[in-house]
Amino acid sequence: MSTDHTNGHTPPAPASSNFLRGIIETDLTAGAYAERKDSQGQPLPQVVTRFPPEPNGYLHIGHAKSICVNFGLARDYAGRCNLRFDDTNPEKEEQEYVDTIIDSVRWLGFDWKDSTGEHLYFASDYFDQLYSMAEYLITADLAYVDSQSAEQMAANRGNFGEVGKDSPFRNRSAGESLDLFRRMKAGEFKDGEHIVRAKIDMASPNMNLRDPAIYRIRHAHHHRTGDKWCIYPMYDFTHPISDALENISHSICTLEFQDHRPFYDWLLEHLSSAGFLQKPVPHQYEFSRLNVTYVITSKRKLRQLVDEGIVDGWDDPRMPTLVGIRRRGFTPESLQLFCDRTGVTKSDGWIDMSSLEGALREDLDPKAPRASAVLQPLKLIIDNFPEGETVACHAPVYPPAHPEHATALRHFPISNTLWIEQEDFMETPVKGYFRLFPPTADKPGSRVRLRHGYVVECTGFEKDADGKVIAVHCTYFPDSKSGTEGSANYKVKGNIHWISVAHAVEAEVRLYDRLFTDPHPDAGGKDFKAALNPNAKKVITAYLEPGLKDAKAEDRYQFERHGYFVADRIDSQPGKPVFNRTVTLKDSWVK
Ligand code: ATP
Ligand code: MG
Numbered sequence: 001m002s003t004d005h006t007n008g009h010t011p012p013a014p015a016s017s018n019f020l021r022g023i024i025e026t027d028l029t030a031g032a033y034a035e036r037k038d039s040q041g042q043p044l045p046q047v048v049t050r051f052p053p054e055p056n057g058y059l060h061i062g063h064a065k066s067i068c069v070n071f072g073l074a075r076d077y078a079g080r081c082n083l084r085f086d087d088t089n090p091e092k093e094e095q096e097y098v099d100t101i102i103d104s105v106r107w108l109g110f111d112w113k114d115s116t117g118e119h120l121y122f123a124s125d126y127f128d129q130l131y132s133m134a135e136y137l138i139t140a141d142l143a144y145v146d147s148q149s150a151e152q153m154a155a156n157r158g159n160f161g162e163v164g165k166d167s168p169f170r171n172r173s174a175g176e177s178l179d180l181f182r183r184m185k186a187g188e189f190k191d192g193e194h195i196v197r198a199k200i201d202m203a204s205p206n207m208n209l210r211d212p213a214i215y216r217i218r219h220a221h222h223h224r225t226g227d228k229w230c231i232y233p234m235y236d237f238t239h240p241i242s243d244a245l246e247n248i249s250h251s252i253c254t255l256e257f258q259d260h261r262p263f264y265d266w267l268l269e270h271l272s273s274a275g276f277l278q279k280p281v282p283h284q285y286e287f288s289r290l291n292v293t294y295v296i297t298s299k300r301k302l303r304q305l306v307d308e309g310i311v312d313g314w315d316d317p318r319m320p321t322l323v324g325i326r327r328r329g330f331t332p333e334s335l336q337l338f339c340d341r342t343g344v345t346k347s348d349g350w351i352d353m354s355s356l357e358g359a360l361r362e363d364l365d366p367k368a369p370r371a372s373a374v375l376q377p378l379k380l381i382i383d384n385f386p387e388g389e390t391v392a393c394h395a396p397v398y399p400p401a402h403p404e405h406a407t408a409l410r411h412f413p414i415s416n417t418l419w420i421e422q423e424d425f426m427e428t429p430v431k432g433y434f435r436l437f438p439p440t441a442d443k444p445g446s447r448v449r450l451r452h453g454y455v456v457e458c459t460g461f462e463k464d465a466d467g468k469v470i471a472v473h474c475t476y477f478p479d480s481k482s483g484t485e486g487s488a489n490y491k492v493k494g495n496i497h498w499i500s501v502a503h504a505v506e507a508e509v510r511l512y513d514r515l516f517t518d519p520h521p522d523a524g525g526k527d528f529k530a531a532l533n534p535n536a537k538k539v540i541t542a543y544l545e546p547g548l549k550d551a552k553a554e555d556r557y558q559f560e561r562h563g564y565f566v567a568d569r570i571d572s573q574p575g576k577p578v579f580n581r582t583v584t585l586k587d588s589w590v591k
Contacts, residue, residue, distance in 0.1 A: 019344065019345075020252065023250070024073060027047075028077065033048075036247060036249075037278075045078065046079065048079055049071070049073055049080075049248065049249070049250055050070060051081060051084070052084045052085075054086045054093070058097070059323075061320045061356075063104075064108060064322060068108070072340070079249075083102070083120050084246065086235065088123050088124070089232070091218070095223055098223075107332055119246075121242070123239075124224045126238070127228075129241070131185070131233075134215050134233070135181065136274060136276065140270070141199065142198060143196055143214060144167075144174075145169065145194050145196055146169045157202075158207075164202035164203065164211075184215070185229075185230070189217055191218055195213050197211040198214055198263070200212070206259055214237035215232070215233055215237070216231065239264070240264040240268050240282070240284075249283075251282045251283065257286055261286075264284050292350070294514045294518070296516070296521050296522050297320060298522065301528060304529075305319070310529070317510070317537075318514075318515040319515070327570070328512060329556055329566030329580055329581075331364065334364070338359040350519070353514065357583045360582065364556060366398075366401075369408075369410075369557050371410070371548055371557045372544070372560055374542060374544075379417060379419065379420075379472070380420045381473050382475065383459065385476055386416070388415075391414050393411070393413065393453050394410060395410055395451070397409060414453045415500040415502055419499045421497070423435075424496040425437065434446065434494035438461055448493075449495045450476075451482075451495055451498070452482050454477060455476070455492055497561060506543060509578075510538070516532060548577055549575060549577065551572065552567060553568065558585075562584070566579065
């Protein structure tokens with residue numbers, strides 16, 4: 001059986017326009033970033049974006065949005081997108097997260113390589129430059145060392161509607177501040193004893209301009225710089241400078257950073273005028289974050305799910321992490337399609353989970369090979385089929401709507417004992433039921449087509465001592481085989497799938513569903529654990545058609561009538577497949 005190659009790069013659907021594209025196109029027309037040169041004097045691309053994760057956790061669906069926006073714009077405007085780890089926080093960061101983030105961005109289909117090399121960066125690589133720039137700001141009376149306690153500093157910061165108070169250390173001389181800063185660096189002080197602040201305006205209506213902190217003391221080991229530093233630059237100081245050092249043109253982030261933009265601009269204006277950074281400097285643009293219904297993305301809450309054993313780890317297929325989503329069976333192309341469709345706006349809103357699932361179905365429908373799987377098995381015995389014999393049957397691997405694959409066939413035998421779905425038999429059929437039901441005094445049993453096989457007529461059934469149906473009996477019509485002339489003589493309304501018992505592959509199948517039953521599990525401070533879906537994972541033993549025996553990890557299939565499934569990338573092995581249900585064929589969550 002052939003497999004899909006969903007890691008291949010299909011060309012993206014034409015991207016719809018949005019305000020960021022508008023800005024970029026205006027800048028391109030004006031040549032706003034046309035004159036910049038790299039350190040070798042070579043012209044830089046006019047569009048340079050970046051994805052700047054903090055390596056302190058696993059990426060989730062919201063990050064996928066940011067990745068698709070940043071890398072997507074770079075791709076569409078012949079630019080470049082850097083992957084930059086914002087690793088200024090020594091305590092929380094680890095190499096493990098760096099590795100998984102790199103892996104997830106690659107899996108999503110993006111790359112930070114171009115003709116000039118690899119554009120993978122770490123903010124910690126700029127610690128020396130950041131330090132020099134902080135020294136410059138102090139010398140230029142644009143920053144000072146504050147020695148207030150954290151409590152005093154908070155009290156003097158003021159509030160919305162209440163101006164802040166200048167620190168008593170605000171007017172200490174540049175020489176004194178510089179000396180203290182150097183001694184901070186030399187390790188003479190304890191955490192929190194001093195802090196470096198930009199000197200802007202303690203009365204600004206924007207709290208972010210009330211002398212924001214730019215350097216703090218932290219006697220902590222850093223995952224890359226080790227014990228070299230005991231002072232670390234603050235995020236709001238590091239981020240704009242890292243953008244400028246990397247020649248970012250359009251620095252795209254989520255709306256909560258809007259109030260940080262004035263400091264971004266203040267800093268880059270001063271440092272570029274002083275010759276530390278090339279002009280024109282990058283500009284920050286904000287868009288609304290992606291919120292998906294039935295999903296939580298808070299790192300703290302996701303960690304709780306893992307730590308309390310509610311899910312089976314960060315890559316549990318129910319998790320909204322990219323490692324979880326991947327293991328669930330989503331394709332990178334479906335995530336790109338979804339992110340593209342959800343657009344880029346400035347207004348916060350919720351995207352329905354069904355549009356993510358819809359994008360997946362749309363992506364997989366043409367490329368997922370079809371297969372049969374019986375998930376709730378019941379035996380069907382064909383009493384007039386010779387015992388021990390088999391007849392070869394076949395079916396197209398891909399649906400007829402896709403003529404490019406028309407010749408690919410899958411092969412499987414029929415015999416006298418088959419697995420069918422329990423729901424394909426009813427002892428007493430309800431109105432409109434066209435599948436198997438037994439004869440009654442005045443009516444023969446129903447006739448159905450065994451897909452890609454023969455037409456059979458139901459003749460009876462067996463029950464166990466508890467009254468449970470354990471086998472259904474039928475007879476078949478030898479001249480009714482699909483694809484033969486005689487088949488046209490049989491008009492039946494029911495069409496069911498089946499697998500020969502002797503040839504079926506027994507496999508563990510995990511039926512996954514949404515993790516929460518509430519579309520907004522943690523809205524308004526609700527207890528998200530109260531909204532857990534008890535049916536989000538069911539493990540069953542199913543029977544698969546013979547060709548699935550050698551499925552490779554991450555091979556995806558449509559199990560006909562059931563949904564899309566993927567061979568689990570960790571637990572599945574050729575010869576012993578384990579499948580995860582990625583999504584059902586139809587949305588059962590529509591209200
Ligand atoms: P933290 O609270 O730890 O900062 P974070 O989700 O912001 O968590 P980062 O590693 O800082 O994690 O995120 C990297 C980038 O991804 C940032 O630019 C951030 O704006 C973006 N991002 C995070 N969540 C979303 C989301 N839901 N939609 C769009 N972009 C997002
Ligand atoms: Mg963040």
